[in-house]
Amino acid sequence: MTGKKLLFIVFLLTVLSAEAQQTTIKRTLKLMGSRFDITVVALDEAEGNKYIDTAVAEISRIEKMISSWDPSSETSAVNKNAGLRPVKVSSELFELIKRAKGISKLTDGAFDISYASMDRIWKFDGSMKTMPSEEMITASVEKVGFENIILNEAEQSVFLKLPGMKIGFGAIGKGYAADKAKALLQQKGVVAGIINASGDMNTWGEQVTGQAWKVAITNPLDKNKAFALLPVNNEAVVTSGDYEKFVEFNGTRYSHIIAPRTGYPATGIISVSVFAPKAELADALATSVFVMGKEVGLNRINQLPEIECIIIDSEGKIFTSDHIEINAYK
Numbered sequence: 001m002t003g004k005k006l007l008f009i010v011f012l013l014t015v016l017s018a019e020a021q022q023t024t025i026k027r028t029l030k031l032m033g034s035r036f037d038i039t040v041v042a043l044d045e046a047e048g049n050k051y052i053d054t055a056v057a058e059i060s061r062i063e064k065m066i067s068s069w070d071p072s073s074e075t076s077a078v079n080k081n082a083g084l085r086p087v088k089v090s091s092e093l094f095e096l097i098k099r100a101k102g103i104s105k106l107t108d109g110a111f112d113i114s115y116a117s118m119d120r121i122w123k124f125d126g127s128m129k130t131m132p133s134e135e136m137i138t139a140s141v142e143k144v145g146f147e148n149i150i151l152n153e154a155e156q157s158v159f160l161k162l163p164g165m166k167i168g169f170g171a172i173g174k175g176y177a178a179d180k181a182k183a184l185l186q187q188k189g190v191v192a193g194i195i196n197a198s199g200d201m202n203t204w205g206e207q208v209t210g211q212a213w214k215v216a217i218t219n220p221l222d223k224n225k226a227f228a229l230l231p232v233n234n235e236a237v238v239t240s241g242d243y244e245k246f247v248e249f250n251g252t253r254y255s256h257i258i259a260p261r262t263g264y265p266a267t268g269i270i271s272v273s274v275f276a277p278k279a280e281l282a283d284a285l286a287t288s289v290f291v292m293g294k295e296v297g298l299n300r301i302n303q304l305p306e307i308e309c310i311i312i313d314s315e316g317k318i319f320t321s322d323h324i325e326i327n328a329y330k
Contacts, residue, residue: 022191023042023045023048024040024041024048025042025048025049026040029056031063032059032062032173034174035198036197040052041190041191041207051185051188055195058181059177066096066173068166078158078160079116079167082161082162082163082165083161085159086155086159087157088155088157089158094151094158096176097158100146100284103172103284103288104146107284109146110261110287110291111171111291113149113169114143114144114146115170116167117162118258121136121137122254128247131249141260141261141263143165144260148160148161175197175280175282175283176279176280178197179202182202190205191205195279199240200279200283203215203234206233211231212232214232215229217229217271218239218243220243228310230275236275236279237282238273238285239271239273240273240286240290241271242270242290246265252267254266255269255270255290257287266291267314269293269312272290272309274307275307275324276306288300289311294311307321308324
């Protein structure tokens with residue numbers, strides 16, 4: 001019995017020693033045209049940097065697949081053949097588009113990857129002095145409509161029915177990349193980390209202190225401050241806000257997030273944060289809630305399992321889904 005106890009104690013001390021040696025390695029870099037912060041828990045700096053290199057390679061691979069700016073990408077091939085013929089794509093891209101269409105149906109078109117077909121008549125760089133006409137806005141969305149993205153399971157092909165139609169992954173791509181990088185690092189044995197893709201955050205494991213990772217929600221009325229700090233455990237959180245890109249006409253604030261069906265920017269909301277098992281879904285739903293508005297948006301979120309939401313409206317009032325509590329900063 002004494003020998004068994006001794007072995008147990010030695011083993012336990014070895015495990016504790018290994019845990020004590022863990023360190024946190026973080027790197028900030030530009031990927032997919034945006035800022036990425038990649039944090040991993042590893043035994044030492046060399047191992048941590050090796051893991052981060054692995055994540056960077058995965059994110060770059062995904063960018064090459066979904067980029068509409070890269071003429072050699074699969075997405076560009078689909079767009080070039082709009083109205084002409086179906087294009088056979090990889091199973092990965094096919095399934096991503098299939099899921100995107102599913103979210104479009106779930107949100108009644110508030111999310112739509114064919115938004116890329118939209119004419120860019122709204123400018124959020126300070127150059128707009130008057131609103132576009134109703135006719136211009138209506139015409140701007142003529143080629144938008146997820147129903148016109150035709151998927152052929154047997155052929156694994158994608159066909160955009162309308163000439164000039166396009167798909168783009170700006171509202172889902174970074175979240176998907178964060179998910180894929182996280183999954184790959186977990187396969188490699190990384191016990192904990194955060195992939196932060198310009199606010200699209202995906203976490204797993206715990207900090208070296210044993211505490212949960214915490215995410216600060218930006219105060220949209222003062223973007224240099226946070227109004228809440230929330231623990232996240234093996235989940236994703238994505239925040240969409242209009243505090244950097246918006247225009248005002250006749251006392252109404254118009255967000256850079258535009259409703260795909262109407263062509264009009266979202267109004268009434270200045271920030272949406274969505275918590276979900278995957279960043280891809282959180283990314284898409286954050287945009288959707290902005291477009292649907294707080295009543296419809298919260299109602300939809302409350303019907304979805306494992307999804308939570310925080311909304312701040314244009315008056316600074318906070319609304320949350322059914323199972324979330326906030327400890328606000330004072």
